[in-house]
Amino acid sequence: MSKIIAFFKKPFFRRYLNYLVIVCVILIFAVASLSGVKGLAKASTLSLLERIGIAMVLALSLSMVVGFLGELSLGHAGFMCAGAYVGGKIASALTTSMQVGESNLAVLLIALLAGGVVAAVFGFIIGLPALRLRGDYLAIVTLAFGEIVRTIVMNLPSKWFGGTLGMETPRFNRNYLFIIIFVMVLACLAVTQNLMRSKHGRAIVAIKDNEIAARAMGVDITKYKLFVFVISSFFAGVAGVLYSYSNYTVQSANFDYNYSIEILVMVVLGGMGSINGSMIAAALITFLNVKLQTTLTGDMAVMKDLIYALILILIVIYKNAPGLKNFREKYNMNTLAAWVKRRFGKKAAPVAAEQGVTGDEQ
Numbered sequence: 055m056s057k058i059i060a061f062f063k064k065p066f067f068r069r070y071l072n073y074l075v076i077v078c079v080i081l082i083f084a085v086a087s088l089s090g091v092k093g094l095a096k097a098s099t100l101s102l103l104e105r106i107g108i109a110m111v112l113a114l115s116l117s118m119v120v121g122f123l124g125e126l127s128l129g130h131a132g133f134m135c136a137g138a139y140v141g142g143k144i145a146s147a148l149t150t151s152m153q154v155g156e157s158n159l160a161v162l163l164i165a166l167l168a169g170g171v172v173a174a175v176f177g178f179i180i181g182l183p184a185l186r187l188r189g190d191y192l193a194i195v196t197l198a199f200g201e202i203v204r205t206i207v208m209n210l211p212s213k214w215f216g217g218t219l220g221m222e223t224p225r226f227n228r229n230y231l232f233i234i235i236f237v238m239v240l241a242c243l244a245v246t247q248n249l250m251r252s253k254h255g256r257a258i259v260a261i262k263d264n265e266i267a268a269r270a271m272g273v274d275i276t277k278y279k280l281f282v283f284v285i286s287s288f289f290a291g292v293a294g295v296l297y298s299y300s301n302y303t304v305q306s307a308n309f310d311y312n313y314s315i316e317i318l319v320m321v322v323l324g325g326m327g328s329i330n331g332s333m334i335a336a337a338l339i340t341f342l343n344v345k346l347q348t349t350l351t352g353d354m355a356v357m358k359d360l361i362y363a364l365i366l367i368l369i370v371i372y373k374n375a376p377g378l379k380n381f382r383e384k385y386n387m388n389t390l391a392a393w394v395k396r397r398f399g400k401k402a403a404p405v406a407a408e409q410g411v412t413g414d415e416q
């Protein structure tokens with residue numbers, strides 16, 4: 055047991071534990087889906103995995119701006135909307151012109167690239183003037199951008215993007231789409247993690263801590279802010295394309311400011327600047343939202359938003375209430391790991407000592 059504990063404490067393992075967990079999830083559900091295991095291969099389970107993966111990409115990409123750069127953005131759903139419509143339109147056109155199936159991987163990759171690039175271009179255009187603002191002013195500008203994109207798409211001719219009824223998009227095979235989505239989660243995680251551990255990441259954190267001091271040390275504030283904003287917008291566009299492939303239609307009403315705030319809640323609840331926390335919060339909030347939608351039906355459906363909001367309020371109170379500080383310090387993952395070490399480490403030590411004595415006697 056002591057060897058197992060020592061293995062889990064290795065820096066390499068701790069650094070790449072999140073990658074290992076995601077790969078295990080992919081392998082478990084991929085095998086279950088392809089072999090038809092009951093329970094794990096249900097359409098509802100695979101659809102939930104798709105939504106969780108998309109939420110993780112959105113939370114990770116927004117955490118670059120909010121968690122590491124320290125800027126408040128409320129227009130993330132707008133970049134997602136741009137990627138969803140552009141990527142979905144390109145996917146539909148290529149599927150028809152190339153006469154291939156809806157689950158064509160090449161078409162999906164082209165749509166992902168196109169949707170991400172278009173969202174990144176919008177991020178550059180909006181970020182160049184907006185990132186000179188700070189705090190509430192930046193939040194208002196990004197919020198306005200999200201509403202402008204949604205309103206423009208809704209009022210364009212219906213032959214372009216479907217108007218208010220939405221645009222029909224290809225539906226990728228459910229048995230494989232969640233695998234592609236979680237591969238995109240791994241890509242977004244790798245970009246975020248490696249960026250924050252590089253010298254550029256240290257410059258970004260310096261801007262968050264003290265912008266005046268960072269500027270005095272020669273850090274190009276505008277360049278780094280715009281750099282982070284563009285990368286974040288790119289992955290939001292990728293998430294939008296994945297969303298379009300996960301549904302049969304894309305409707306602009308789904309990308310309102312409430313969705314941007316929901317993504318922001320994932321980042322805040324996961325911990326500002328915490329990569330793993332953002333992913334865990336995205337998974338839990340998406341799971342909670344889906345389960346409330348499926349459980350509360352009929353007359354109880356009107357209670358869904360109320361219960362969802364109350365649960366989020368209780369989570370925020372638990373994480374921040376001063377009166378619960380002692381409880382949080384007593385019962386958390388660190389104390390659990392310390393208990394495991396005390397419980398099993400002490401037993402392993404006498405055994406190792408006894409084996410050492412035996413070996414000396416021989």
